[in-house]
Amino acid sequence: MSGANRIAGKGRLTPAKTARFSYDGRTLTALEGDSVASALLANGIHLAARSFKYHRPRGILTSGPEEPNALFDISRDAGRSTPNVRGPMQEVYDGLIVKSQNRWPSLAFDIGGVNNLFSPFFAAGFYYKTFMWPKAAWHKIYEPRIRAAAGLGVAPKEADPDHYANRFAHCDVLVAGGGAAGIAAALAAAETGASVIIADERAEFGGALYFDNGVTIDGQEGFAWAQAMTARLAAMPNVRVLPRTTVFGYYAQNFIGLVERVTDHVANPDRHAPRERLWQVRAKRVILATGAIERHMVFDGNDRPGIMLASAARTYLNHYGVAVGAKVGVYTAHDSAYEAAFDLKAAGVQIPAIVDARDKPGEAVLAKARSLGINVMTGHAVVSTGGKLRISSMKVARKGMRSGEKIVVDALIVSSGWTPSVHLFSQSRGKLSFDVENQRFLPGTYAQDCLSVGACNGTNSIAATIEEALGAGELMARAAGAEGASALSINATQAFEWTGGMAGAGEGAGPESTSAKAFVDFQHDVCAKDIRLAVQEGMHSIEHIKRFTTNGMATDQGKLSNVHGLAIAAEALGKAIPEVGLTTFRAPYTPVTFGAIVNHARGPLFDPARKTPMHQWSEDHGAMFEDVGIWKRAWFYPKPGEDMHQAVNRECKTVRTVAGVFDASTLGKIEVVGPDAATFMNLLYTNSWDTLKPGRCRYGIMLREDGFVYDDGVVGRLAEDRFHVTTTTGGAPRVMHHMEDYLQTEFPHLKVWLTSTTEQWAVIAVQGPKAREIIEPLVEGIDMSPEAFPHMSVAEGKIAGVPTRLFRMTFAGELGYEVNVPADYGQAVWEAIWARAEPMGACAYGTEAMHVLRAEKGYIIVGLDTDGTVTPDDAGLGWAVGKKKADFVGIRGLKRPDLVAEGRKQLVGLRTKDPKDVLEEGAQIVDNPNQPIPMKMLGHVTSSYWSENCGHSIAMALVAGGKSKMGQTLYVPMADRVIAVEVCDAVFYDKDGGRING
Structure with a gap:
């Protein structure tokens, strides 16, 4: 047994299997299968980070990939340091080195915390307004210091000693997500004979079944069923099961990007094994079973260590066997938090109160809470919290009132409902629709061959989720060409049907609460008042509000903050949430390492040199080479x-x-x-x-x-x-x-x-x-x-x-x-x-x-003597355009008035008055070198050389109205002098072309 907060008999880890790791130099013990987050909580550690802007103490908030706070520098030795690794997703192994970030000299005493004292001066838009003057100070003073302070982690200076792999694959059906919906969909698709790939970011499949022990599927506890079905899928020859694999990007024509973490959970990895593997998959059909993300409650002081999502507390208890506290308060607007309270209560944890912002919670959960003797305070709100490095109390007041009761707690779990994870669907260019009743966005109009199932599709109950997933799996497999039949039948039940939910700021964090630090985006320290300030400053587009406040621009990409931010902005604008719109979900879904993306393309392979078959001969004969594109050419x-x-x-x-x-x-x-x-x-x-x-x-x-x-x-x-x-x-x-x-x-x-x-x-x-x-x-x-x-x-x-x-x-x-x-x-x-x-x-x-x-013959090189705005006639190649041709690519473009107007830049030759002067390529051309600055530029030199055959320098240039300027003198200002040139024909040698015929 390990850790003061381990609960005997709880969790799915084996107490006899331990692993030792260090955290900020302190050696700790964990169980095999622990995440860094669960191991820290087991050892009574809630303080995990400092926020980006204010350096406020932050704790572990979630148990999944949406974690915004608990980001660590992870390494097994000096050369394998990776910053900003999410604590809930990193598995502990013997010898793991974990360091907190964004603090000095220590996490408990951080000098940067002084920023919090000046937070009234660091409101949204502070940087845009403050560093505008004096103009010259930006590059010399402001920018270097801002860049030095930017970022949470520190990139390693040593070369990465690991290697990375890349795989391309095709499949009939790709399933993104390994929860109940994903497993059921994959089973149904695989039963038809279709080739299936199923991937999930966690070490084990299960999704919400990690925490929801009230689910029974085919007579088994939900998580146990998930493991049995995962093993069944892995044994099927037409299925590839990919745990620890992030489906990070959904691109055109069902092209899917995945990153598999191969050895980051292993103490002594095989040196021949890659650290990560990038999968690039072309799928005929895609099933999105990406689940939903629980939202936090927005109230004053909601960021203290010890405050976390209800589902996270439930995961740490039911999967890892760790209690998040001894006296845990609950603040919610959704029924799911009640089940977390029930599980904690059954494990011997005190629940001083369930504070419900709603007047009427679900009747079933309310009755169960009262039967367990839990104090339920409906129509109430947590209006503030106490504590420094960990929450010590919560202040609870009836809605509409500021005075209230102080309740002592050492942890507070929160839930304002669930946000369907529609990120991949949006990346596929699908259009979302808004569910007004439940205040959430759902998949609407599809743009690619995919289907969303389960919680990401707004399906609430486990029975409906599995039924929907089975149907989708068979449907998509048949659409991909599979001809077999799937006769799967899966029976599932759950303890409670969930209802409720809210979006936006809670009681005590409304427009009148100008001093409340009610955080929407934890990583970037964006409060509810910052979003209102953005609207007040004239930002009415949600994309502008996002950039003005930086809400949703941190490493979690707004997974927790997005809907709350939209709701607060909508309230400030006096609009409904759908009218405000939604910010863009971009790949990657969660951060992906540079190593995985760069893959083999580093060192000599970063910019591989292509060599011609005669390269060795040229090298043997003393050639000097130049890079042309990625070719090595004899210069x-x-x-x-x-x-x-x-x-x-x-x-x-x-x-x-x-x-x-x-x-x-x-x-x-x-x-x-x-x-x-x-x-x-x-x-x-x-x-x-x-x-x-x-x-x-x-x-x-x-x-x-x-x-x-x-x-x-x-x-x-x-x-x-x-x-x-x-x-x-x-x-x-x-x-x-x-x-x-x-x-x-x-x-x-x-x-x-x-x-x-x-x-x-x-x-x-x-x-x-x-x-x-x-x-x-x-x-x-x-x-x-x-x-x-x-x-x-x-x-x-x-x-x-x-x-x-x-x-x-x-x-x-x-x-x-x-x-x-x-x-x-x-x-x-x-x-x-x-x-x-x-x-x-x-x-x-x-x-x-x-x-x-x-150049002596006036032959052009496209890209050198043209600049993307040159027509054939401009280049002196009008003869190469078929006058009788009815159609070709560009024919309509050539007829645009601007492309046949007088005064266009045309390719001409230039002869310097002094035959020995060689112009610089790119040099500008003027008609009067004595005109005031800025001079009016007529064009530029495209090619310039000394010609031994002609006995003088030669040049080609794009000059406005060049053909009409033949014989005229123009000027080329150089760094130290002005060179006079005569406009001439671009052919300098053998004008009649007789030498071509030998």
Whole structure:
């Protein structure tokens, strides 16, 4: 037996099995199966935390995931420290280290408690009003100190030594919640043969059966039935049972996020086992059996340690065998608190009084209370409490009166009713309806293939809950395609039917009680008067009230405070609660660790580098690399003694005079295949594709709906029903997504299949006057003559004995080829080409030379020379828009008046007056450098380089009315001087394009 407050013969834990842990340096003993919260209560400890703003003493309030107060720093050693762990959810094990948070130097004596003395000055909106002046002080004084004080826990500084796992799964039916409703629904679904996943956040399934010992199911005590049925489910081959697993997010198309705590309850975990496992599940149907959350009572002094929810006191007694006090008062507006009083009374705990805010409680519970000799004070309210680090008394008055009776207690349990847990339903984009009679929101209009059952659906009795769940389980399984039958019949009874409930502030915490500290949100110290002040200050939207007061913005996301806050706001606004509305429920349902979300993506895998098949060759030949997206690309190839500029200048000259070999494997590549491939291409691109003959290529522009350039690339038609599409390196994933999105949503009637082949092909670009001479002897099955294989052609054959798709195309403005070969053969073919190129004086060149070469020819790079507001005409690509095309994505956007208006920014070239001046990319352009600041900006430099081939600097820029400014002088203000530039054509080299034809 362990702990002064353990009650012999109560609870479900085994007294012989103990575990030792430390709390703020003090060694304590618990029983195996204890939570940190139950173990502290067993040892007579109610003080668990300090509140965020006022540093008020706070105790354990709940027994579940909604806990706002008892948040601890949990560790088993220095490297495994996790802040803000909810005490009721953390299981105790040998060697567990528990530390309280947000206090100094100790929990009992906290210097931060001085904030409570100044609480009248720290009302809602204090920060917004106080730290506005002087303006310069925000960044230098206020912000650093506020950020230092923010937060409850302290993030560990050591690297996380644990690892995390990730699983993807599909199922017919996913059941969120392992209470009676969830178990019954899972059983019914599983009996049909459907594949089922059932998950619950607790270590054992049971839900409300943890505390409600008045429930009998199929002749068994409720919790025992839950364990037997859980074992039955676990033994079924089509069911996966996931305890200690939070269903934290409900996303589009029944995509569900879960986090399973795998080893956080184990003293000596297997080092190969993950600490947590992230499950990403696609379910055909979802059943929400998430239960309901008990609400506290809002009254002056309702936050003292020793005050907790009635269901929590009942859980600690009936499951853990722990009495929350020796003399426990009850304050309620709901029948369920009576059952907690009955259980405590039967365990030998004194119940000085049940204070009921209602005039007429349920007759059955009232009669039972009186038969047990419990003093029931109906139509009364607790108007204040006494005590410092733990409650010592409650002041009770008849409604409408302030004077009353002081009753000595060492704990107070409260209940104002139950709030259905509709968080996941709301995340699914379902719309809620308001139950006026019971003052609660319930699932209303469904947006996805799910059903809510049990308490989260407003179903009160256990018999009705199980009947509803059995029907839902079979219905959803059949809707998912299961064909078996479920003949389950489960009989359930309960001791009492519950009635009652209220929302909002209680007696003594109304608008007239301006000094009452009646807390709505415990973690953020939001009182009823703060919400009224927000309304008084002009906040009429519930979302504005939430942000002004921070009500519901703590780690519990308002699970306890939300409905009370709505009710108080509605009262202050003179509206009904549904008119005020409801704040947004966002994922995660309860906090999820960064480790679980980040998973393997840390260290080298945080930003994994993608390498081309020729990466090792480039590395062996001294290449310097740059990151382009997540690709490592050869930037330039310096020779001994060369700096970057010298190497790039040499590479550019060599390409123009001999040839260069370039690794273009990172280009996005998409295969568009099917009978309607040309029709699809016509709709996605601005120009026409049905006129393109097999074996030929065409440059294409892709727009967004608004008419702005989205991507570009060369497309080769391999056959009547097959296109090889290239995209920009960084654009490959989004272009694939863009095309797939339109295929599935706008053009699903087209018979087209899309396949990303970026990694399938290694691409070797050979550019320059000797390009044909270099590769021709290696090519088989393709006529390489200029007549048979002109510019913008594509053919399939072999090169160096390897199958190839050979494109004749260029991004350098020279005779050029792009050799596509299977990625596994990329380096071998590269080496074969290099063996011919090197003796001829060719070079390998990198991305920097590629940028200079393409800029010399005025070729754009989408995302560099465009900024998301550029049309094809702005970029000088109006010729690529089919004038006779009736429809394509973006055609209506292009017709908007603003997109054809004069004065739009257009892409032009810039030549500096001093040929040696190289502009900075991104630099602004003005027409008068002497104008007052702020200057009127005409545009900005998009690309700028020194061109060794031209003998002067070159630049491209987006300039307002650029085409009309040819020959004009503009100015580019730099950090140390102003550079004069002349607006010119964007093509600086080989304007007639003759070099392309070799």
